[in-house]
Amino acid sequence: MKTILFALLATFYIPAAFAQDSVEVGSRMNTFKLDLTHSLLYRNAYNLSWERLTKQNQSLGITVGIQEFPKVFNLGENIEGKRSDDSGGFKLGAEYRFYLKKENKFAAPRGVYIGPYFSALNFNTSRDIIYTGEGDTREARYNAKFNLYSLGxxxxxxxxxxxxxTLDLVVVGPSITRYNAKMRLEGDFEFDSEDVQNEILDALIDKFPGLDDLLEDKELDSSGRLNVVGIGYRYQFLIGYRFGKKFKKN
Incomplete structure (x- = not known):
């Protein structure tokens, strides 16, 4: 998936680099953007961002959106997920940008930028499962929730x-991230729920890019929770439309 994403970024980056020099940029205050990054990774992901120039070379950005957890049918040994599921989620974020005046020929919001960001991702997913271990077939339902809080x-x-x-590319975005997961099995069954929950958790984690390495060999506690703090990362690909009254150019 990383290879595909970076290939897409390169496809847009190279022609844009040659085309932009002939365009004179005015300074409109606002930009609305559509984040295409999560659309490649998750189901029904619609994330919108708003960037507002606050000073000559600075801006504030806000992100809101909805997204669904990817479908996972192979949930572990002897565990099969039914095709129907109930998934949802949302994204919230904020960032502050400093456009580097010495590096940029044109006025913000065009050019190289750096700055801090915060994001909160929430996913919830529920599904009926069929467990065929121990020589018996049992049905149950799992409810899982994931929260990721990143500061970077x-x-x-x-x-x-x-x-x-606009075409907006975040190419480097390390963060400190708190990963929180909660899993609960419901139904009339006799199998060991903790073992089955951890198998399902492993299968779901595999759908998070890079998260499987961080949470390798991690297990839910007795209450079905998992809390880990680790290193995260961010890369984004957004397209936007600028609007608002122009102000004085540099």
Whole structure:
């Protein structure tokens, strides 16, 4: 998946780098953006961002969105998930950007930027399962919830075309991230629920890019919870539309 994503970024980056020099950029205050990154990773992901210039070379950004957890049918040994599921989730985020005046030929929001960011991701998913271990077949239902809270710093570049359209690439974005998971099995069954819950957790974690390495060999506690703090990362690909009254250019 990483290879595909970076290939897409390169596809847009190379032609844009050659095309932008002939465009004079005005300074409109606002940009609405559609985040295409999560659309590649999750189901029904619609995340919108708003960037507002606050000073000559600085801006504030807010992100809100909804997204669903990917479907997972192979949930572990002897565990099969039914095709129907109930999934949902949301994303909230904020960031502050400093456009590097010495590195940029044009006024913000075009050019190289750095700055801090915070994001909160929530996923919930429920599904009926069939367990065929121990020589018996039992049905149950799992309810799982994941929360990821990240505080980090990012480096990126934003292209502007015809004073209206933007292509925003976050290329480096390390963070300190808290990963929280909760799992609960419901139903009339006699198998060991803790073992089955941990198998399902492993299968779900595999759907998070990079998370499987961090949470390798981690297990839910007796209450079905898991809390881990580790290193996260961010890369984004957004397209946007600029609007608002122009103010004085540099």
């Amino acid at each position: 710093a990012q480096l990126g570049y934003q292209f502007v075309f015809n004073d209206r359209w």
